[in-house]
Structures are given as structure tokens and as C-alpha cells.
Amino acid sequence: MKSVFGNKKSIAVFVLPAFIVYAIFCLFPIGYNIYMSFFDTNLMEKSTFVGLNNYIQLAKDATFIKSLKNNILMVIGSLIAHMPLAMFFANAIFKKIKGAAFFQTVFFLPSVICGVAVGLTWTFIYNGNYGLLNAFLGAIGLENLQQVWLSNKNLALFCIIIVVMWQFVGYHMIIQLAAMRNIDSSYYEAASIDGATGWQQFVNITLPMIKPILKIDAVLIITGSLKYFDLIAVMTGGGPNHATEVMSTYMYYQGFNILKYGYSSAIGVVLLLLCAGSVVLSNKVFKTDDTQM
Amino acid sequence: MKKKRALALLLTTVMGLGLLTGCGGSGSSSESADSKDAEEGKTLSMMCIGTTADAYMEGYQSIIDSFNENNEFGVTVDAEFVSNSDYKTKLTTLMASDSEPDIIFTWELGYLQTFVDGGKIVDLTPYLEEDTAWKDSFNDGMLDQLTYDGKVYGIPTQECVGTMYYNKAIFEENGVAVPTTYEEYRQVCDTLVANGVTPVALASTPDDAWLVSQYIQQLANGIGGYEYFESLKDGTGKWNDDTMVQAAKLFQEEVEAGYYEDGFTGVSGTEAEALFQSGQTAMYYNGSWETSNLDNSEYCEVSEDVSCFTMPAVDAENAYISMGSVDSSYAVSTNCKNVDAAVGLLKYWTNAENASMLLYDYGRMPSTKVELDQSKLSSLCIDVIARFEEQKSLTPWFDRVDTNIGNEFNNCGVSISNGEDPQGIYDGLQEYAQSQS
Numbered sequence: 001m002k003s004v005f006g007n008k009k010s011i012a013v014f015v016l017p018a019f020i021v022y023a024i025f026c027l028f029p030i031g032y033n034i035y036m037s038f039f040d041t042n043l044m045e046k047s048t049f050v051g052l053n054n055y056i057q058l059a060k061d062a063t064f065i066k067s068l069k070n071n072i073l074m075v076i077g078s079l080i081a082h083m084p085l086a087m088f089f090a091n092a093i094f095k096k097i098k099g100a101a102f103f104q105t106v107f108f109l110p111s112v113i114c115g116v117a118v119g120l121t122w123t124f125i126y127n128g129n130y131g132l133l134n135a136f137l138g139a140i141g142l143e144n145l146q147q148v149w150l151s152n153k154n155l156a157l158f159c160i161i162i163v164v165m166w167q168f169v170g171y172h173m174i175i176q177l178a179a180m181r182n183i184d185s186s187y188y189e190a191a192s193i194d195g196a197t198g199w200q201q202f203v204n205i206t207l208p209m210i211k212p213i214l215k216i217d218a219v220l221i222i223t224g225s226l227k228y229f230d231l232i233a234v235m236t237g238g239g240p241n242h243a244t245e246v247m248s249t250y251m252y253y254q255g256f257n258i259l260k261y262g263y264s265s266a267i268g269v270v271l272l273l274l275c276a277g278s279v280v281l282s283n284k285v286f287k288t289d290d291t292q293m
Numbered sequence: 294m295k296k297k298r299a300l301a302l303l304l305t306t307v308m309g310l311g312l313l314t315g316c317g318g319s320g321s322s323s324e325s326a327d328s329k330d331a332e333e334g335k336t337l338s339m340m341c342i343g344t345t346a347d348a349y350m351e352g353y354q355s356i357i358d359s360f361n362e363n364n365e366f367g368v369t370v371d372a373e374f375v376s377n378s379d380y381k382t383k384l385t386t387l388m389a390s391d392s393e394p395d396i397i398f399t400w401e402l403g404y405l406q407t408f409v410d411g412g413k414i415v416d417l418t419p420y421l422e423e424d425t426a427w428k429d430s431f432n433d434g435m436l437d438q439l440t441y442d443g444k445v446y447g448i449p450t451q452e453c454v455g456t457m458y459y460n461k462a463i464f465e466e467n468g469v470a471v472p473t474t475y476e477e478y479r480q481v482c483d484t485l486v487a488n489g490v491t492p493v494a495l496a497s498t499p500d501d502a503w504l505v506s507q508y509i510q511q512l513a514n515g516i517g518g519y520e521y522f523e524s525l526k527d528g529t530g531k532w533n534d535d536t537m538v539q540a541a542k543l544f545q546e547e548v549e550a551g552y553y554e555d556g557f558t559g560v561s562g563t564e565a566e567a568l569f570q571s572g573q574t575a576m577y578y579n580g581s582w583e584t585s586n587l588d589n590s591e592y593c594e595v596s597e598d599v600s601c602f603t604m605p606a607v608d609a610e611n612a613y614i615s616m617g618s619v620d621s622s623y624a625v626s627t628n629c630k631n632v633d634a635a636v637g638l639l640k641y642w643t644n645a646e647n648a649s650m651l652l653y654d655y656g657r658m659p660s661t662k663v664e665l666d667q668s669k670l671s672s673l674c675i676d677v678i679a680r681f682e683e684q685k686s687l688t689p690w691f692d693r694v695d696t697n698i699g700n701e702f703n704n705c706g707v708s709i710s711n712g713e714d715p716q717g718i719y720d721g722l723q724e725y726a727q728s729q730s
Binding site for chain 1: 413700
């Protein structure tokens with residue numbers, strides 16, 4: 001065995017198939033996308049090289065800036081729900097509260113449902129005429145709060161963020177729970193002998209021990225909410241009048257609706273840079289001493 | 294150790310999933326099925342607009358079926374029906390990846406122009422010149438909307454006009470008559486509201502934004518006349534002109550007065566139409582293409598009572614300037630291996646027999662001269678034809694004139710129906726339009 005894996009060539013043979021697939025479906029499209037972002041093209045007529053013009057236009061494009069802001073709100077919302085809240089749930093289940101296994105399944109369930117189905121379900125919940133939310137508000141005597149939720153430009157985005165929070169809280173809970181279960185129980189035994197309270201144990205043992213996982217989780221959360229697409233496409237299509245547009249839906253709109261593929265590629269590049277930036281950032285924030293593990 | 298391995302496995306799976314979903318951006322579709330037949334030009338693919346909620350789909354399919362059974366080219370046409378809201382993105386995706394169907398549904402003016410400029414559409418002028426009887430069968434001016442640089446690139450199979458459908462029974466019960474001026478129209482609506490009847494069904498979800506905007510455009514026609522439309526079309530007019538702002542304000546007044554169903558901003562196009570079809574509203578504004586869905590008792594419970602009138606102009610001197618254009622046009626793509634057969638299908642589609650079948654059975658208004666047999670026409674069809682005849686001029690939808698700015702104009706409609714200040718909204722649109730030129 002040792003001789004097989006010691007040989008660089010045989011390693012290459014094993015890695016190659018996966019790498020080829022990765023190159024075709026990821027690396028090449030990314031490269032081509034960057035190349036296209038310097039052109040003004042609808043992919044039919046001759047394309048014209050415009051240099052950085054697409055990026056200059058983006059900086060002036062009010063709708064793009066709006067979508068960037070919306071993305072930032074999405075990131076903030078997701079971070080709140082998927083870090084502290086998910087950690088709270090994970091810790092509760094980790095501490096084996098009554099019905100832990102049941103709650104674990106219930107919380108995780110929404111994240112296995114396909115985004116389109118979740119979007120449609122919540123569209124019905126938010127519906128102005130027969131929606132569950134309005135019916136609930138009516139039942140508790142808050143008729144004056146009833147409205148067409150997804151058509152209100154000030155509320156629509158928050159309505160969507162709540163769904164994103166709900167959908168993925170269980171997913172991140174499971175990741176963090178797995179990390180917690182990986183901690184050696186002797187630490188806790190020693191801590192309780194020393195008389196540490198539950199909170200002290202959490203802050204001094206659990207948190208530092210799951211930090212490396214939190215780093216990966218933060219990257220997943222931030223990149224996930226930067227490139228979020230399906231739920232918004234289903235629930236509002238970026239409307240009303242671009243109020244819930246995020247970068248990915250605006251990219252789609254510019255490309256497939258009005259055929260400005262070069263411009264749309266430039267949005268894609270900005271998205272890529274932001275995702276890459278978020279990886280660097282979370283590495284900085286969750287700087288860990290690897291010897292701890 | 295075991296736990297560690299389980300954790301590693303979990304994280305790998307998670308990252309693997311992230312990788313898969315992360316690269317979903319650049320999809321391309323390829324059509325490999327029947328590629329051999331298509332190569333030989335024996336199978337022609339076609340993409341039309343229609344869903345099972347559209348009565349006419351059956352009529353379209355029957356034309357295609359009978360063409361397939363017996364045609365001199367020995368080809369089979371394979372048609373796919375796509376919903377209106379999905380059609381545009383579907384076609385542009387196919388076009389961009391060079392895998393568009395042989396025969397495509399298209400809108401006129403700016404919409405088709407993009408594809409014509411991109412060299413994706415076959416010039417049909419030679420076929421029309423060759424068969425002048427076919428060319429002359431079209432109503433005057435029908436082909437102009439699909440003519441670029443003097444060449445015809447698309448064949449319209451219908452024409453359309455925006456009309457206000459109304460329910461005769463509801464009008465009678467409430468003692469109101471068809472309005473002839475805008476003031477009268479408001480009085481009719483006010484009476485209906487006072488009697489507890491919702492006057493008009495309207496949709497305003499982002500996907501159906503055009504339904505609001507076409508009505509605002511209709512009101513603007515009545516204020517600024519055809520000249521205003523022309524000026525916007527050629528770029529000399531302004532979107533934030535008083536005309537447009539006033540039209541939007543009138544619309545907001547109507548919303549305030551309760552002319553539209555509760556929560557219409559969250560109602561989709563099909564839902565709004567269903568309200569009228571089930572007799573829950575007295576009126577419904579849309580293009581004459583809806584005739585087929587309102588004239589058919591299978592689709593419309595109140596089909597016996599439906600009639601229509603031309604929306605009265607705000608300013609009487611601009612009366613009978615309505616939304617309208619050619620409709621259900623088809624173009625042949627340069628990918629098509631058998632253009633003769635594709636043109637053959639379009640000729641067959643627009644021949645007198647099929648055009649009258651579509652008119653009598655499905656209320657589709659033909660773009661060609663058809664000798665009318667009054668006895669076969671439904672009363673609604675007779676009314677709709679009368680609406681065509683009384684128009685002075687027709688203004689096409691802005692999203693057909695220019696897809697990009699027209700789309701934004703439609704989006705603005707959603708903001709207007711949500712009560713935002715029209716001046717601010719149209720200032721933004723004007724700015725956008727200028728940035729695009």
C-alpha cells in the first residue's frame with residue numbers, strides 16, 4: 001500500500017477523474033465568465049471588448065447596489081440564525097434535553113426539502129387573500145397588520161430572510177452538533193468536578209473546541225447567502241420592482257431576461273470575489289491554534 | 294476516533310454538496326433526442342406559448358396534427374407549449390446556447406429585432422414574394438411590425454386589441470350601462486362599489502407586472518394620444534412626462550376607490566382572470582387573446598354574459614387609441630434544416646380554413662382577411678371584432694417595443710399599484726432609459 005500511495009504518478013491517476021470533472025464544470029466556466037465580463041455581448045451578435053466598462057456601469061447601477069445591500073442583509077440575517085441560534089439548539093440537544101432526538105430531526109427536516117417547494121409553501125403562507133399568516137393575525141385580532149406580504153417593498157425581503165433562517169437553522173445545527181459530540185467527555189467530567197457551571201463549560205470547553213468547525217460553517221453561511229437564488233426566484237422573482245433582488249437573481253435577470261450576458265458575467269465576478277473574500281475574512285475572525293484539536 | 298471519522302465524512306459531504314450547488318450558474322441545454330431526424334430535416338421542433346388554462350392550445354395542436362398527417366414535405370412538427378411567464382427566459386437561454394427550436398413563437402418589434410440582429414432568424418421575404426396570394430392575405434400593416442430593414446422576419450397569425458371585458462348580467466343587475474367616457478366609466482365603477490360588487494379583476498404580482506402596466510399605458514393613451522406613444526417609441530418623449538404620471542395617479546385613485554379586488558397586489562394573472570370567469574367581478578381588462586378563455590363555458594362559468602367595450606379615453610379627443618398589435622407571430626430560426634417545410638406550416642396555419650377554425654372555435658382574431666360567416670361567430674367574437682373596427686390607432690405594448698426598458702416599465706407598474714409616488718418611480722425609469730441608450 002505504502003508504495004502505491006508513495007508514488008506521485010499513482011496519486012495523480014486517482015485524482016485525475018475528479019479533477020477533470022471539476023475543471024470542466026467549475027474552473028473553466030469561472031475562467032470563461034471572467035473573460036466574458038470584459039465584453040458587451042448577447043452571445044449572438046459580435047461581441048465588443050469594453051474593458052472594465054461593465055464594472056464601471058455596475059458601480060453606477062442603482063439596482064445592483066440595491067441587490068448588494070439586500071445580499072448583505074441576507075448575510076447578517078443568516079449569520080444571526082445560523083450561528084448563535086443554531087448553536088443554542090445544538091447545545092440544547094447536545095445536553096440531551098427531553099426529546100433531543102425528536103427535535104434534532106424536526107429542526108433538520110426543512111433543509112432537506114427542495115428550495116422551490118419551500119418557496120411555494122411560504123408563498124401560500126404569505127398570500128394576502130388566503131395566507132396562513134394573515135389568517136393568524138386575523139384570529140388574534142391584529143387585522144390592521146394584515147397585508148400582501150410579498151408585494152410590500154419594505155417587508156418582502158425580510159419575509160424571505162425569515163424563510164432562509166427557518167430553512168437552514170437545522171442544517172447548521174447538525175454541523176455544530178457533530179462538532180460538539182466529537183469533544184472528549186473527560187473535559188466535561190473534569191470541569192464538573194472543579195464545579196464549573198453549564199455556562200462556564202460552554203464558554204471554556206465547547207466553544208473553543210468547535211471553533212475550527214465554526215470557521216468552516218461561517219464560510220458556508222456567508223457564501224451560501226451571497227449566492228442565494230432559488231427561494232427568491234420562486235417567491236418574488238426579485239420583485240416588486242427589484243425590491244428583493246439579490247446579486248444572483250439580478251445576474252439572471254440581466255443575462256436571461258434582457259440578454260446582457262457580458263454585464264451579467266461582471267455581476268458573477270463580483271459575486272465570486274465577495275465569496276472568496278468571505279473565506280479570507282472568516283479565516284481571520286476564527287483564527288485558531290491548530291494544536292488544540 | 295470513530296466520531297472523528299464520522300465528522301470528517303459529514304463535512305466532506307456538506308462541502309461536496311456546496312460544490313455541486315455552487316456551480317449551478319452556467320447551465321446549458323442540449324437537445325440530443327431526434328437529432329438524427331432533425332439533421333435530415335424530417336422533424337421540425339416548434340415552441341409556442343400556452344398552458345392547459347388556455348382553451349386555444351387544443352386548436353393549435355389540431356392544426357399541427359393535421360399538418361403532420363398530410364404535408365408535401367414529409368415532415369413531422371413537434372410542438373412544445375411553454376407558459377407566457379417562462380417563455381422569454383427559455384427562448385433566450387436556448388438562443389444563447391445556439392439550440393433554439395426551428396419554429397419559434399415571437400413578439401414583434403424590439404423583441405424579435407434582437408434575434409434578427411444576431412443573425413438567428415430566417416428572412417421570409419422571398420417566400421412571401423414567391424407566393425403573393427399568401428402575402429396579400431394578411432390585413433394591411435400586419436407584416437410591418439415584423440419587418441426590419443424592409444425584410445419580413447416573422448409571420449403574425451393573429452391580431453389583438455386591448456379591451457375591457459364586462460359581465461352583462463352584473464351590469465344589468467346594478468343598472469349600469471356601458472360607459473362611453475372616462476367619467477362615465479368612473480361612475481359605473483363607483484355604483485358597483487356602492488352595491489358591494491368588485492368592479493375590475495386585476496393582477497399585480499411581479500410575474501404579471503405587465504397587466505398593471507398595460508392598463509396604465511392605456512390610460513396614458515387617453516391622455517397623451519398616439520403622439521405620446523410615438524415619442525416614447527422613438528426616444529424623444531420622456532417616461533416621467535406629466536402624461537404618464539397623471540395616468541399612474543388616475544390608476545392609484547381607482548385603487549383607492551376600491552375598483553380592484555382586495556389584495557390584488559398579491560393576485561396572479563390566472564387568479565385574476567378566474568375571478569372574472571366565475572362572475573366575482575364585473576370587468577376584466579386584457580388583450581383580445583383572452584376571448585378564447587372567456588367565450589368557452591368549460592373555462593368560464595359566465596361565458597354567456599361576457600361582452601366587451603373599448604376603454605373610454607380620459608380625454609375624449611384621444612378616444613379609440615387602444616393597446617393592440619399583431620399577435621402570436623412565428624419566426625423560423627437559422628438552425629432550421631428545412632425552411633421550406635417550416636414556411637409550409639406557417640402558410641397552412643394562416644390559410645383561410647385554419648384561420649376561420651381558430652376564430653369560430655377559439656375566438657382567435659385572424660391576422661389574415663377571412664370571410665366572416667356571422668352565423669358561426671359567437672356573440673363575444675362579434676363584439677370583439679367590432680372593437681377592432683372602431684379603433685383609430687393601436688399602440689403595441691412597451692415590452693414588445695423594447696424588451697429592456699419595457700420590462701422596467703412593467704416593473705414600475707407593481708410599485709405604482711403598491712401606492713408609491715408615480716413621479717419618483719417614473720423619474721427613475723427615465724434615468725434608467727437614458728443610461729441604456
